[in-house]
Amino acid sequence: MSGFNERNIFFDLDRVANILENGGLIAIPTDTIYGLAVLSSIDSAVEKVFQIKGRSESQALPLLLGSVQQINNYAVGINDDVIALVNEFWPGSLTLIVKKTPGVSEIVSGGLPSVALRLPDHPIPRAISERMNSAITGTSVNRSGEPPFNDAKSIYEEFGDEIDFIVEHPTKKREFQPSTILDVTSEPWVLLREASIPRLKLEEFLGSGFIK
Template identity: 35%
Template sequence: MTPELTVDAKDPARTTIAEIAGAIGRGQVVVCPTETLYALVADAANPSAVERVYAIKNRGSDQPLPLMAADVAQVEVAVGPMGGVGVSLAAEFWPGPLTLVVQARGSIDSRCLAADGSVAVRVPGHVVARAIARAVGGPVTSTSANRSGVDGVARVSDLDVEIRGMVGLIVNAGTLTGGAPSTIVDVRGRVPKLVRDGAVAWSRVLRSLA
């Protein structure tokens, strides 16, 4: 049976975060909370761990994995500069459910990149998720903990039985808010482009840049 850790969603113990980060550092895929749904989290710089995320989700290799990071500094060190539009949106909406598509220039595994070399990344609005990325020392994968084409879960008890058996650790932070996934915005150009509508309304994104 896959081990399960219960964590305080608002004030996670350092020892618990260290244990989670250790599992990720050893190449395991871990179910972790975000501000909306539970996610499959793995070291984005570990090719075998990233490949396992694809296998667990039964996800096509043409669908790059989104990432989450501890803060803007971690994004710029591991991924690369976000540009003016990206910096402005990050200042307004991070931490939170806004994912930015930027050009990757760092050490992120190629399976997390789109064909054009871009990567989708955000700083999540959940204390535990940010603490994990900080403890790992770099961005981690952040794709919903479900099979492709199936709804994500806001409670650990709703995890697919097969997924439970394929991950190395489950982190239980209670019932999450659920709802829409993160909004995805391409910020590589001078004008942002909406890739996927979601938790942050597109109108709010545009107003923040006006």
């Protein structure tokens, strides 16, 4: 186990890629909070996330993308309104619940016909996802029911060798502010969690009647 700081991410992507390709699990900073990242396409790696968190496999895991274009690999039924929404709020702290493609693992989606997607406003998860040409998981780093950890030292003290690699974040710790979650699988859309992006900001962009 070791880490590297943000300014060296591009020089260490080979190492990260090797860990992920072999089913490893890493902890990475994002624009909201540290996340547990594995390749979404490796079921055995996804199962590790549930195991170390003590999380029920009936609970879906959010996925982080490397670019807006990647949404088409994981979502179906993306209309012009959704495209306008992601062009306005991505990258950023807006998670979208979308109808999933057949290629999205049942383990990732918790057996649901939908999947949670986000394009983070942070270079590290985006660089990893783009390098791997795959979405990565982005669930918080914590035991189920416990507060999330948001710095490399605390993560190492709690999880030790359960996590294969921790990417260090050189910036100051900040308060945890989760992403806003919007379900766009039906109309009107449903705001499941109002958080870092307030409802009013969404309505100002979308207009009235879009959000339930």
